[in-house]
Amino acid sequence: MDDLAGFLRTRRARVDPAAVGIPTDSRRRVEGLRREEVAHLSGVSVDYYVRLEQGRARQPSEQVLDALARVLALDETERGHLHRLARQRRRAKAPSGRVRPELLRVLGLVADAPALIMDHRLEALAGNRLAGLLFGRPMPGLNIARHVFLEEGERGLYAEWEQCTVDVVGHLRLAVGKFPDDPRLASLIGELAMGSERFRCLWARADVRARTHGRKTYRHPLVGTLELHQENFALPNGSGMELVVLSAPPDSSAEDGLRLLASLGPASGDVRPAVKARTHE
Structure with missing residues (x-):
């Protein structure tokens, strides 16, 4: 129902390139940041970031997630959500809903x-x-x-x-x-x-x-x-x-x-x- 790849795509589309020092002009057709720009600002390879957005990369490290959160200007709630999505191979069982x-x-x-x-x-x-x-x-x-x-x-x-x-x-x-x-x-x-x-x-x-x-x-x-x-x-x-x-x-x-x-x-x-x-x- 939700995944790391989709969350990353929507978050980078939200970032204003000018806010992170990237000049823009009328020829720019991408909303937000390009994949290679996120990769460069986060300190990861373009290939690795592309694989993250395609759902093909293995679970990223805490350092990579923190760097992505910084570049994508995530707030505390979004940052926690990003880390949970990256750990979804260890899936939590839904609570029973019993009220004591x-x-x-x-x-x-x-x-x-x-x-x-x-x-x-x-x-x-x-x-x-x-x-x-x-x-x-x-x-x-x-x-x-x-x-x-x-x-x-x-x-x-x-x-x-x-x-x-x-x-x-x-x-x-x-x-x-x-x-x-x-x-x-x-x-x-x-x-x-x-x-x-x-x-x-x-x-x-x-x-x-x-x-x-x-x-x-x-x-x-x-x-x-x-x-x-x-x-x-x-x-x-x-x-x-x-x-x-x-x-x-x-x-x-x-x-x-x-x-x-x-x-x-x-x-x-x-x-x-x-x-x-x-x-x-």
């Missing part, structure tokens, strides 16, 4: 903010009551990528839909680099490519993006605009899962909106949100 009961107890303690546990496929494995109310559906069974591209669209729940699509594709690209032999991930990407032209265009760019924290704005049909802060907490042991919490700033309209949203849901005598989970073998 202890994690569910922690999730249930989050009472005033939507919170969910997602796997590397952006599948919601568990969610608290407010998360279900925000997305308008039970958490087990919700896939964020499918929701963004195939269900909601530009006028749906996501106020900054275009940016959301970029973030989702960047995350899935990273996931493919970590778990290239995951058949369920391959099936999801195929479904998205078949159903969304925007997904196909973004996927072809081969951009990768780490999901850590940031603003997320939602247009909820009952409570209006909710500008929330998303924090992604990676869970340990290489599970590929994250705890995602969407919080509102104190004394903000978003905080009032979440209170109103909570009041619209089913009444419950338990002060903690109800939590459900999906597990995969």
Whole structure:
């Protein structure tokens, strides 16, 4: 689904030759750097670099990868992705997706903010009551990528839909680099490519993006605009899962909106949100 050769080709096409001291003129037909220019700036032979882009070279050394990352101006996320792609002969097995009961107890303690546990496929494995109310559906069974591209669209729940699509594709690209032999991930990407032209265009760019924290704005049909802060907490042991919490700033309209949203849901005598989970073998 993803490979070192394709990633190198898209990254060199992105580099402005003038930024690395290469003069250009109107006769230049190549977008970005030429293969021989990348090879020269990286200190490797042209033949070796060509074989890398053709998928015929053996695994490059750490020094070669670091040199390529420097020339191609890769950020920290892209650099890590490059190294993972180069080591893909040692393929990681996709995590099982089992959610430990202890994690569910922690999730249930989050009472005033939507919170969910997602796997590397952006599948919601568990969610608290407010998360279900925000997305308008039970958490087990919700896939964020499918929701963004195939269900909601530009006028749906996501106020900054275009940016959301970029973030989702960047995350899935990273996931493919970590778990290239995951058949369920391959099936999801195929479904998205078949159903969304925007997904196909973004996927072809081969951009990768780490999901850590940031603003997320939602247009909820009952409570209006909710500008929330998303924090992604990676869970340990290489599970590929994250705890995602969407919080509102104190004394903000978003905080009032979440209170109103909570009041619209089913009444419950338990002060903690109800939590459900999906597990995969």
